[in-house]
Amino acid sequence: MAATGSKTDTLEQIVLDLLFGTIAAGWTRPADFDSWDVILFTTLPDDAASGGVEATGGNYAAVMVANTDAEWSRTNSVATNVNAISFPVLNGSIGTVLGWGLKDAGGVLRYWGAFDAADQKAYVANDQPIIPAGALTVTED
Numbered sequence: 001m002a003a004t005g006s007k008t009d010t011l012e013q014i015v016l017d018l019l020f021g022t023i024a025a026g027w028t029r030p031a032d033f034d035s036w037d038v039i040l041f042t043t044l045p046d047d048a049a050s051g052g053v054e055a056t057g058g059n060y061a062a063v064m065v066a067n068t069d070a071e072w073s074r075t076n077s078v079a080t081n082v083n084a085i086s087f088p089v090l091n092g093s094i095g096t097v098l099g100w101g102l103k104d105a106g107g108v109l110r111y112w113g114a115f116d117a118a119d120q121k122a123y124v125a126n127d128q129p130i131i132p133a134g135a136l137t138v139t140e141d
Helices: 009-020
Strands: 035-043 063-066 072-075 078-081 095-097 099-103 109-114 121-123 137-139
Touching: 009 072, 009 078, 109 137
Parallel strands: none
Antiparallel strands: 035 063, 035 095, 035 099, 072 078, 078 137, 095 121, 099 109
């Protein structure tokens, strides 16, 4: 007999709380998930976390975002950035940014997403990549 299952909404919310903010009583967050390094991709990865190419050069650097209620909103199995995520002002080209990723403290890619076509952009000197508040969403389902 084969059967397919799914997480309950309650468990989805616990997972998001563990990874993006207030921790439910009785749970402990692994230290690698105390913050996220938000990165930009010029080539998107797949769900096996392979094939992605992170932006480089031009003064680009990942941005660390703490896993706190001040940084992440979590409702209905979705986590969303509360504040804009501002990368350094560039001093050169980093290519066309297609999407974003979240790496844990160990440098392991845990989440990724593609920007809408209208938000994919070739960044050059004096540009500052910014992910607006509410624009980065992670869904547990």
